[in-house]
Every structure is written in structure tokens, then in C-alpha cells.
Amino acid sequence: MDFKSYVRTIENFPKPGISFKDITTLLNNKEAFHAAIETIARHFEGKQIDIVTGPEARGYIFASALAYRLGAGFVPVRKPGKLPYKTKRISYALEYGEDALEVHEDAFLAGQRVLVVDDLLATGGTIRATIDLVESFDAKVEGVGFMIELAFLNGRKRLDGYDLMSLIQY
Amino acid sequence: MDFKSYVRTIENFPKPGISFKDITTLLNNKEAFHAAIETIARHFEGKQIDIVTGPEARGYIFASALAYRLGAGFVPVRKPGKLPYKTKRISYALEYGEDALEVHEDAFLAGQRVLVVDDLLATGGTIRATIDLVESFDAKVEGVGFMIELAFLNGRKRLDGYDLMSLIQY
Numbered sequence: 001m002d003f004k005s006y007v008r009t010i011e012n013f014p015k016p017g018i019s020f021k022d023i024t025t026l027l028n029n030k031e032a033f034h035a036a037i038e039t040i041a042r043h044f045e046g047k048q049i050d051i052v053t054g055p056e057a058r059g060y061i062f063a064s065a066l067a068y069r070l071g072a073g074f075v076p077v078r079k080p081g082k083l084p085y086k087t088k089r090i091s092y093a094l095e096y097g098e099d100a101l102e103v104h105e106d107a108f109l110a111g112q113r114v115l116v117v118d119d120l121l122a123t124g125g126t127i128r129a130t131i132d133l134v135e136s137f138d139a140k141v142e143g144v145g146f147m148i149e150l151a152f153l154n155g156r157k158r159l160d161g162y163d164l165m166s167l168i169q170y
Numbered sequence: 171m172d173f174k175s176y177v178r179t180i181e182n183f184p185k186p187g188i189s190f191k192d193i194t195t196l197l198n199n200k201e202a203f204h205a206a207i208e209t210i211a212r213h214f215e216g217k218q219i220d221i222v223t224g225p226e227a228r229g230y231i232f233a234s235a236l237a238y239r240l241g242a243g244f245v246p247v248r249k250p251g252k253l254p255y256k257t258k259r260i261s262y263a264l265e266y267g268e269d270a271l272e273v274h275e276d277a278f279l280a281g282q283r284v285l286v287v288d289d290l291l292a293t294g295g296t297i298r299a300t301i302d303l304v305e306s307f308d309a310k311v312e313g314v315g316f317m318i319e320l321a322f323l324n325g326r327k328r329l330d331g332y333d334l335m336s337l338i339q340y
Contacts, residue, residue, distance in 0.1 A: 010254040020254045024274050028221060028243040037238050051198060057227035061246065064231045065238040068207050073198040074231060084180040084190045104194050 001039075003168050006032045007148070021148050021170070023119060027061065036167055037062070040117070040145045041069045043165045047142040050112040051075050053134065055101060055126055056082075058119040062147060066117060075107045077130050088136060092129035101129050110138035117145040121166060124155030131159070171209075173338050176202045177318070191318050191340070193289060197231065206337055207232070210287070210315045211239045213335045217312040220282040221245050223304065225271060225296050226252075228289040232317060236287060245277045247300050258306060262299035271299050280308035287315040291336060294325030301329070 006026035013020040026032045040062070053075040054063030060076060067074035080089060080100045087102040108114065114134050118127055131141050144159055149166035156164060176196035183190040196202045210232070223245040224233030230246060237244035250259060250270050257272040278284065284304050288297055301311050314329055319336030326334060 008255065013254040022254045024246065024253070024255070024277065028245050028277060030220065030237075030241060030243040033237060033243050034241060050200065057230060057248075058246075060227060060230040061234045061244060064234045065244075067200075067203060068235040068238060071200060071204060073200040073203050074235075075198050076194065076228070076231065078227075083194070084183040084192045085178065085194070107194065107198060 001032065001035045003032065003036060007168065021120065021150075023058075023147055026147075036147065037065045037069055039167060040147075040165065041066055044115055044143045044145065044163075045070060047115070047163075048113055049115045049142060051108060051139070052115045052117060053077055053103075053107075053130065054117045055130055059117060062117045062119060062145070066115065066145070070115070072115070075103060077101050077103055077133065088133060090129045090133045090136070092125050094125065095123075099126075101126070101133060103133060108134060108137035108139040112137075112139040113142045114139050115143050115145060116141055119147045121146040121149040121155045121159075121164075122153050124153075124158035127155070128158045131162070171202065171205045173202065173206060177338065191290065191320075193228075193317055196317075206317065207235045207239055209337060210335065211236055214285055214313045214315065214333075215240060217285070217333075218283055219285045219312060221278060221309070222285045222287060223247055223273075223277075223300065224287045225300055229287060232287045232289060232315070236285065236315070240285070242285070245273060247271050247273055247303065258303060260299045260303045260306070262295050264295065265293075269296075271296070271303060273303060278304060278307035278309040282307075282309040283312045284309050285313050285315065286311055289317045291316040291319040291325045291329075291334075292323050294323075294328035297325070298328045301332070 008022040052067035143163040146166040178192040180190040222237035313333040316336040
């Protein structure tokens with residue numbers, strides 16, 4: 001399937017000079033959405049994934065459907081202050097300032113096989129932080145999946161050594 | 171499956187006096203997560219659902235997996251300012267103040283059969299707004315599904331006339 005043909009480009013969002021890749025036009029097409037999940041799932045299905053995880057909010061769209069498809073559990077990675085129980089937190093640098101992500105302190109078990117997914121790989125900061133958080137539980141990151149990879153930003157170099165797949169590259 | 175046994179109650183979150191129902195302990199259990207999606211899906215699968223939708227962020231967890239399971243597309247309902255293209259917005263009252271939700275102006279087509287889902291039915295304000303937004307496209311809400319229903323808050327009365335199912339009731 002030509003997944004790229006379902007993506008809409010919005011110029012100057014969220015700020016001037018940015019070409020935003022809008023995937024809502026892919027998600028609301030039943031054939032394209034199903035094929036997208038199926039294609040990512042097939043890449044990783046030999047790995048006996050225990051948990052699929054991803055950062056809020058768009059990461060959940062792929063992480064949850066893939067968890068269902070792969071027979072795995074799902075762990076939501078959240079912005080600080082959203083989770084009700086005791087958490088583990090990781091801070092990471094943004095272009096200007098920093099941000100943080102949290103999961104519950106019992107989110108993963110040591111030795112679990114984890115797939116990390118998000119909608120978009122840009123510079124890789126968010127997903128690198130997510131991986132570091134997963135690995136702090138001594139769980140094993142078996143793969144990293146994206147709907148879209150902005151290859152010109154070279155986020156892939158921060159994820160060296162992982163089985164990385166993206167459905168669409170720009 | 172005794173779904174309730176997988177839910178953790180956190181007292182006094184997000185504020186004193188609230189008993190928060192934490193579903194992360196159900197989500198990260200592969201059998202419980204799979205059975206939850208499967209049970210909701212079976213309730214609605216005769217309805218030829220075209221689109222499953224839900225509000226961010228926790229609604230995506232169920233809406234996305236159900237969209238995949240039911241062979242439907244997925245539409246994310248977002249907080250204002252997050253979507254890149256032209257939007258339709260709905261405002262709704264909270265206990266103190268108001269909030270708003272948005273979808274893209276081409277999110278739904280007239281006549282599409284839509285399933286609306288969220289993690290929790292409390293007073294029903296968010297899901298009522300989501301339904302109103304879907305119906306403003308002349309799409310048809312075929313059902314409303316929840317992981318948890320706080321029956322003592324009687325949110326169900328605001329959703330009268332819809333095929334409503336919840337997996338767990340308190």
C-alpha cells in the first residue's frame with residue numbers, strides 16, 4: 001500500500017517553516033489504518049513481545065492497536081503528574097528547555113520483551129527517553145516502530161543498535 | 171474474566187476524597203487487555219462500524235485497538251489547538267468552567283456508523299460532547315463503550331437512547 005498517499009502535509013504548523021505530516025487522513029481510512037498496523041505488526045511478530053508502549057497522546061494510537069494485534073499488554077507513557085500511582089520519571093532535553101515522561105513504578109517487569117512505538121521519529125529525543133525509561137526496569141527493548149520517519153533529521157542515529165522500522169520516510 | 175480484580179484503586183487522586191480507578195494494571199496484563207478489547211468488540215461487531223473515536227488521551231487506548239479489531243478507521247478527538255488542519259469544535263460545561271474538544275472538519279462523513287469509546291464514564295460530559303460533535307457531521311453513533319462506569323454518578327442518563335456498554339461498574 002502507498003501509505004504516503006494517505007498523509008496530508010500542512011505547511012507552517014505548529015510554527016512557520018514546519019511542514020507538518022498529518023496522519024489523521026490515514027487513520028480514518030479503514031483500509032489504510034488496518035494495513036498500517038498489520039505491516040508494523042508483521043515486522044515484529046516473531047519477537048514474542050510482552051508489552052507495547054508509547055508516549056502520549058499519538059503514540060497510544062499505534063501502541064494500543066499493536067498490543068492488541070501482537071497479544072501483548074500496553075503501557076502508557078505519560079507527561080508528569082497524570083499517573084495516579086508511584087512513578088518513575090525521566091527528564092530529557094528539548095531544543096529549548098526540557099521535558100519529562102513518567103510510567104508507574106510497576107509498569108514493566110525485568111526481562112519483559114518490549115516494543116516501543118510512536119507516530120513520528122523526528123530528532124528522536126522523546127523515543128530515546130522512552131527507551132531509557134523501559135530499560136531502567138531491566139526490561140528488553142526488542143524493537144522501535146514509527147508511522148513516519150523524518151529521515152533528514154537523522155533521529156535514527158540516537159537509536160543505533162535497535163531493530164527500528166518506519167512505515168513512511170521523508 | 172473478573173476485570174474488576176485487575177483495577178487498582180488509588181485514594182485521594184487527583185484530589186482529596188476521590189477514589190481513582192487505575193486501569194494501568196489491567197492494560198499491562200496481556201490476557202486482561204486482550205479480553206477487555208475482545209469483550210467490548212463482540213458487543214458492537216454486528217453493527218458494521220466504520221469509525222471508532224474517543225477523546226484524548228486515554229480514550230485512544232480503547233478506540234484504536236477497537237478500530238483495528240472491528241476493521242474500522244480511527245478518529246482522534248483532541249483538546250483545542252492540537253490538530254493541524256481546519257477543525258470543528260464543541261464546548262461543554264465542567265463542574266467549574268468549561269472545556270472544548272476538536273476534530274478535523276473532514277474527520278467523519280455523513281452516514282458513517284461510529285462507535286464512541288472512552289476509558290471512564292463519570293458524569294458523561296466529555297462523551298456527550300464527543301457524541302454531539304460526531305452527530306454534527308450527520309454521522310450515526312451506533313454505540314458508546316467504556317472500560318469503567320461509575321454508575322453512582324449516573325452519567326448514563328445523559329446518553330439515553332444509545333447502545334451503551336461498560337465492562338466494569340462501580
